[in-house]
Amino acid sequence: MIHAKNMNHPDYHEDAVNIENLTVKYGETPAIAGVSLHVKDGDYLGIIGPNGGGKTTLLKAILGLVKPLSGEITVYGKKVSKTGKVIGYVPQITALDKSFPITVREVVMTGMLKPSFTFFHKYTQNDRRKAEEHLDRVGIYKLKDRMISDLSGGEFQRMLIARALAVEPKLLLLDEPTASVDANSSEQIFSLLNELNQSMTIIMVTHDLLAVSSNAKTLACFNGKLVYHGGTTLNEELLKALYGGPIDLIAHGFPYRKSVEGDK
Secondary structure, eight states: OOOOOOTTSTTOOSEEEEEEEEEEEETTEEEEEEEEEEEETTOEEEEEOOTTSSHHHHHHHHHTSSOOSEEEEEETTEEGGGOOTTEEEEOOGGGSOTTSSOBHHHHHHHTTOOTTOOTTOOOOHHHHHHHHHHHHHTTOGGGTTSBGGGOOHHHHHHHHHHHHHTTOOSEEEEESTTTTSOHHHHHHHHHHHHHHTTTSEEEEEOSOHHHHHHHOSEEEEESSSEEEEEOSOOOHHHHHHHHSSOEEEEETTEEEEEOTTSOO
16 A cells, blocks of 8 residues: 655654764774765665675664764654654564574564564464565565465565564664565565565665666665765766776676776
């Protein structure tokens, strides 16, 4: 279902995310230095950059999972600690244990849990119905009773997106959603995200430069600091500033060499 945005509603904010002069360090190691970034409501922002460039840290800061050394973040006009369930999050698939004995539907229902839940929490029939609706939305309803260990990479990623949708977010954050999937699954995921963007703001970290430049509305380039924020056209000058030398552009999960010096 596509929800129209009411610009006159008191909870409406033109900026989905407003970041001002953000600095984050891990010990003495700087991860993000003096970043200011404004993401409009309804945007689809692709975040690209080299490993260690601060991309994942930025998502964690928006989620309130890391404490900034300085700066401020607001999400739809509220400080991160007071945003409630307006953010859905899809973590990197490599950080998750696929051998855990749990079904696809049960994973999605964990997205509905409140912080105060107990170990013996029982899901309601309504919880199960909503989980199945989200699985249907991402195209894997028929897998609802399958164990997660039996899923392909693409199916597992769709399950994680369904779990993020369980909070009915206004903002969806994704960290490398196509990193461990094949080309066909990658295309399906980007198609799904385009559809979801009709009713929510999307911020996605990715190394799939060509695909994100074709699907996202705006790009943000990170390398410890914000190098660029704007349109989705990638050029030699921008790539050189971002990576500093020849890189492997990722096209739907498969790399090919692209020199930022202009070699073909």
